[in-house]
Amino acid sequence: MIDFLKRLFGQTGSSATAKERLRLVLMTDHLELAPDMIDAMKRDLVDVISRYVEVDRDRIEVNFEQQDRALAMLANIPILSVNRPPVNRAGNGNGNGNGHGRAAEPAQAAAVAAAPNVSSPGAQAATDSIVTRRRRRRKKNQSIPAGAKPATAH
Amino acid sequence: MHQLQPSFEGAASEPVRRLGRAIVVTSGKGGVGKTTTTANLGTALAQRGVSVALVDADVGLRNLDIVLGLENRIKHHLLDVLEERVTLDEALVPDKHSDRLVLLAAAQAREKDEVDTEKMRALIASLRERYEYVLIDCPAGIELGFRNAVAGADEAIVVCTPEVSAVRDVDRVVGLLGNRFRPQLVINRLRPQLVKKGKMLSVDDVNAILRLPLLGVIADEPEIIVTTNKGEPLALRKDAPTGAAYHAIAARIAGDDVPPPMPATKESFLERLGSMFGGKK
Ligand SMILES: Nc1ncnc2c1ncn2[C@@H]1O[C@H](COP(=O)(O)OP(=O)(O)OP(=O)(O)O)[C@@H](O)[C@H]1O
Ligand SMILES: [Mg+2]
Numbered sequence: 001m002i003d004f005l006k007r008l009f010g011q012t013g014s015s016a017t018a019k020e021r022l023r024l025v026l027m028t029d030h031l032e033l034a035p036d037m038i039d040a041m042k043r044d045l046v047d048v049i050s051r052y053v054e055v056d057r058d059r060i061e062v063n064f065e066q067q068d069r070a071l072a073m074l075a076n077i078p079i080l081s082v083n084r085p086p087v088n089r090a091g092n093g094n095g096n097g098n099g100h101g102r103a104a105e106p107a108q109a110a111a112v113a114a115a116p117n118v119s120s121p122g123a124q125a126a127t128d129s130i131v132t133r134r135r136r137r138r139k140k141n142q143s144i145p146a147g148a149k150p151a152t153a154h
Numbered sequence: 155m156h157q158l159q160p161s162f163e164g165a166a167s168e169p170v171r172r173l174g175r176a177i178v179v180t181s182g183k184g185g186v187g188k189t190t191t192t193a194n195l196g197t198a199l200a201q202r203g204v205s206v207a208l209v210d211a212d213v214g215l216r217n218l219d220i221v222l223g224l225e226n227r228i229k230h231h232l233l234d235v236l237e238e239r240v241t242l243d244e245a246l247v248p249d250k251h252s253d254r255l256v257l258l259a260a261a262q263a264r265e266k267d268e269v270d271t272e273k274m275r276a277l278i279a280s281l282r283e284r285y286e287y288v289l290i291d292c293p294a295g296i297e298l299g300f301r302n303a304v305a306g307a308d309e310a311i312v313v314c315t316p317e318v319s320a321v322r323d324v325d326r327v328v329g330l331l332g333n334r335f336r337p338q339l340v341i342n343r344l345r346p347q348l349v350k351k352g353k354m355l356s357v358d359d360v361n362a363i364l365r366l367p368l369l370g371v372i373a374d375e376p377e378i379i380v381t382t383n384k385g386e387p388l389a390l391r392k393d394a395p396t397g398a399a400y401h402a403i404a405a406r407i408a409g410d411d412v413p414p415p416m417p418a419t420k421e422s423f424l425e426r427l428g429s430m431f432g433g434k435k
Binding site: 014015022025 | 317318321322325326329348349351352353354355356359363
């Protein structure tokens with residue numbers, strides 16, 4: 001009953017807006033203050049994607065953008081080659097051991113990763129981009145959003 | 155005015171002089187109440203019977219003398235001391251209400267960047283040898299003035315109002331301070347009625363983000379304007395709710411186990427009804 005009244009009279013105020021704005025602005029601030037973290041994240045991101053395709057490490061761009069109620073991470077990762085010999089990196093999450101005849105599969109991985117924004121990333125052109133985009137709402141005590149999640153091929 | 159403390163090392167060694175605590179009062183954002191807080195906490199601490207030196211580090215925009223009503227007694231200022239034109243004793247002005255409280259005023263006609271950081275550090279160190287508390291009123295911003303005010307301090311009180319911009323700036327300042335200063339939070343100018351209506355960030359909203367030890371909460375208090383007009387800090391009046399709140403914060407700074415003061419809300423009719431029937435808060 002009291003909860004109902006509270007809802008009726010309480011939560012309509014501007015403090016909810018203030019809270020939301022504060023949450024976003026601080027997330028952006030903390031990102032600006034954490035270049036090391038962003039570099040580390042870039043490295044990890046590239047490591048994961050490199051299991052499937054060869055990327056141009058020097059031309060990777062990672063940006064953050066505020067999109068009304070969330071912060072989005074935009075990663076632009078130029079692909080050099082998808083016809084890459086199999087790599088047996090430690091911790092390959094996909095680990096089906098069989099590296100042969102996978103030329104088509106990695107391309108597919110790229111397509112999934114790029115899903116929301118890129119029109120035709122699946123092509124074999126040497127410098128396609130993977131654009132990963134992922135939104136993530138910040139939970140209360142988490143100051144920095146996790147990196148984009150590379151898609152798995154299945 | 156030295157605090158002497160017997161050494162625990164053994165009877166033969168020299169008595170160890172306990173250094174006072176140097177606490178910088180800061181916020182990042184301007185106008186949130188650093189000077190008001192410094193004056194009132196200084197007054198409240200002195201009323202507890204400890205010795206307190208207040209340092210106005212807001213060079214160029216001095217204010218603390220006005221809030222304390224001491225503006226007519228200032229003859230020398232911080233830079234006079236740092237540049238060795240006068241001794242510290244000549245520059246310290248005793249408060250009107252307590253001989254345990256002294257003020258070192260800022261220079262008005264000078265620039266913040268004329269302060270030498272190392273000399274400032276040395277000055278605070280010598281004040282700590284003579285006073286149990288040294289409160290430093292920090293200028294707004296995070297530039298040289300801030301760094302000079304912080305140099306020599308070993309603790310920080312951050313003042314924040316329940317506003318987006320103030321919380322953001324405090325977040326930044328706390329990041330700059332790092333762990334060394336163990337910053338504690340004073341939330342200033344809270345309006346409990348607005349919080350209740352959902353029109354102002356609450357104490358929990360603010361501290362869910364800042365996550366700092368809370369010293370206390372000061373209401374948005376019309377009396378503060380009156381007391382500032384008169385140059386008589388509200389902490390002189392323990393009977394006034396906000397005066398008492400400053401005393402509670404002073405007690406917490408001194409280590410007393412009292413809860414953080416909170417401005418009272420008048421309960422609405424519906425809430426009274428609710429609690430009458432055992433409703434949850
Ligand atoms: N709790 C309060 N209730 C009402 N008014 C207040 C309160 N605290 C401060 N004020 C008023 O707000 C104004 C700014 O306060 P103050 O000068 O203490 O802020 P400041 O942080 O020192 O500002 P600056 O950054 O310019 O040094 C003053 O007019 C003061 O009287
Ligand atoms: Mg001030």
